[in-house]
Amino acid sequence: MPELPEVETIRRQLAPHLEGRTLLGVQILDPRWTRPDSSEEVAAGLRGRRVVHVGRYGKYLVWELSGERFLLTHLRMTGSLLFDAPVEPLHTRVRFELDAGHRLIYVDPRRFGTGHLVAGPEERDAYLHQRLGIEPLTPEFTAEHLHALTRGRRAPIKAFVLDQRRIAGVGNIYADEALFRAGIHPLRPAGRLNKADWERVRAGIEEALGAGIAAKGASIDDFRHVDGARGSFQDRFMVHQRAGEPCPRCATTIRKLVVGGRGTYVCERCQPRPRPRARRGGARRVVSGGEQL
Numbered sequence: 285m286p287e288l289p290e291v292e293t294i295r296r297q298l299a300p301h302l303e304g305r306t307l308l309g310v311q312i313l314d315p316r317w318t319r320p321d322s323s324e325e326v327a328a329g330l331r332g333r334r335v336v337h338v339g340r341y342g343k344y345l346v347w348e349l350s351g352e353r354f355l356l357t358h359l360r361m362t363g364s365l366l367f368d369a370p371v372e373p374l375h376t377r378v379r380f381e382l383d384a385g386h387r388l389i390y391v392d393p394r395r396f397g398t399g400h401l402v403a404g405p406e407e408r409d410a411y412l413h414q415r416l417g418i419e420p421l422t423p424e425f426t427a428e429h430l431h432a433l434t435r436g437r438r439a440p441i442k443a444f445v446l447d448q449r450r451i452a453g454v455g456n457i458y459a460d461e462a463l464f465r466a467g468i469h470p471l472r473p474a475g476r477l478n479k480a481d482w483e484r485v486r487a488g489i490e491e492a493l494g495a496g497i498a499a500k501g502a503s504i505d506d507f508r509h510v511d512g513a514r515g516s517f518q519d520r521f522m523v524h525q526r527a528g529e530p531c532p533r534c535a536t537t538i539r540k541l542v543v544g545g546r547g548t549y550v551c552e553r554c555q556p557r558p559r560p561r562a563r564r565g566g567a568r569r570v571v572s573g574g575e576q577l
């Protein structure tokens with residue numbers, strides 16, 4: 285699934301092609317894309333509008349259009365946007381006809397992607413803030429903020445990092461890469477991290493996302509650039525999908541665990557497992573969670 289760096293890569297590639305261009309015609313071939321809104325109404329609402337700016341919030345692309353309309357698109361599992369594709373691919377869901385003969389195609393084999401048209405910045409913000417927490421790579425993304433969000437929470441740090449309503453845009457790949465960089469075990473209860481731990485997590489997230497953007501995203505599945513090319517971050521993973529290989533820092537074998545139902549990769553030397561709290565009246569040790577695969 286595309287995560288923040290993949291969507292940011294698409295945004296950076298699309299913006300120069302789209303900004304200033306007019307949507308002469310929009311054909312929404314799959315009504316699921318706009319559900320619960322009518323695809324005919326959305327297509328009619330887009331027609332004739334100029335693309336003012338292509339932005340991003342979390343994994344959403346935010347298209348600012350003339351007349352203060354905003355198109356909010358999410359690629360979900362298998363969506364991709366192709367600019368001036370020589371051949372129209374199978375599973376084309378939406379066609380955007382632009383001026384000067386250009387064309388943007390939205391392709392999505394599994395059809396989970398969405399497009400919503402809203403009027404005005406208030407509606408835009410209401411839509412996004414209902415679904416998304418704090419955006420990394422902004423000045424508001426601080427250790428203090430993260431620490432405050434998790435006080436008293438027992439959920440593992442990885443589950444917290446993956447929760448889009450807490451932190452926008454980080455998925456399974458970048459959560460593993462960020463926690464490795466931070467030296468924090470994914471099973472550590474989020475509420476027990478101290479300020480210094482949070483500073484490492486914050487820095488780890490920013491570094492992992494930055495490395496992903498620099499490599500133009502990871503193509504381990506359907507993710508493609510707007511010209512159909514693949515990203516290269518999958519060749520630079522430090523731990524993600526590297527079970528059985530040596531840790532790039534200490535050469536300990538990387539292990540795969542399951543945390544919150546997600547395959548999770550960890551170096552348990554660089555990321556020490558949380559010590560179970562000593563039980564009252566006994567020295568019983570229980571290692572909780574994290575079944576081994």
Ligand SMILES: [Zn+2]
Pocket residue numbers: 531532533534535536551552553554555
């Ligand atoms: Zn290591």
